[in-house]
Amino acid sequence: MKPAGQNIAEYMKGHALYGGFLLLKLACAALGAAGVLWFLNRFWPPHTPLFHLNRYQFCFDLGYTTLAGVWFLFSCGIFYLAFWDQRYRCRTCLRRLLMPIETGSWSYMLQLGRPKMEYICPFGHGTLNIEELQITGAIPPGWTEHGDIWTELFAAPGAGTGSDDDR
Numbered sequence: 264m265k266p267a268g269q270n271i272a273e274y275m276k277g278h279a280l281y282g283g284f285l286l287l288k289l290a291c292a293a294l295g296a297a298g299v300l301w302f303l304n305r306f307w308p309p310h311t312p313l314f315h316l317n318r319y320q321f322c323f324d325l326g327y328t329t330l331a332g333v334w335f336l337f338s339c340g341i342f343y344l345a346f347w348d349q350r351y352r353c354r355t356c357l358r359r360l361l362m363p364i365e366t367g368s369w370s371y372m373l374q375l376g377r378p379k380m381e382y383i384c385p386f387g388h389g390t391l392n393i394e395e396l397q398i399t400g401a402i403p404p405g406w407t408e409h410g411d412i413w414t415e416l417f418a419a420p421g422a423g424t425g426s427d428d429d430r
């Protein structure tokens with residue numbers, strides 16, 4: 264087994280665009296959280312520098328403390344959303360994955376495999392498999408890359424080997 268850090272580094276190298284998009288979203292989330300905190304701080308004296316809680320009001324003023332708590336939950340929420348959204352995006356073109364289908368079956372596990380949710384990129388770059396039951400800790404979703412299915416589908420007529428008898 265390779266250490267998790269090395270796996271992540273390899274993964275990020277292979278998916279620079281995908282990783283960059285996540286970083287961009289995290290930066291936007293941080294900016295959004297900072298912006299909301301700045302807006303909140305405007306209503307309570309004294310003037311508080313950016314990215315700081317007002318320490319003269321926090322734990323002393325009930326309204327400010329409550330709103331700071333709500334702000335904290337909101338910040339956690341947007342960071343969570345950034346990661347959640349990333350999971351369901353194509354690793355090649357960053358589009359949202361579509362058409363979830365259930366595959367596998369517990370009763371026919373040997374033939375069909377374990378139950379999974381399978382998502383596909385609308386442009387056919389790949390499919391994502393998410394295990395239904397995660398017993399051994401969180402199992403990272405499996406991404407299977409495909410060739411460009413559309414070029415294959417619209418390949419020049421006559422390229423195949425089949426005859427025209429079945430028309």
Ligand SMILES: [Zn+2]
Binds near residue numbers: 353384385
């Ligand atoms: Zn794609």
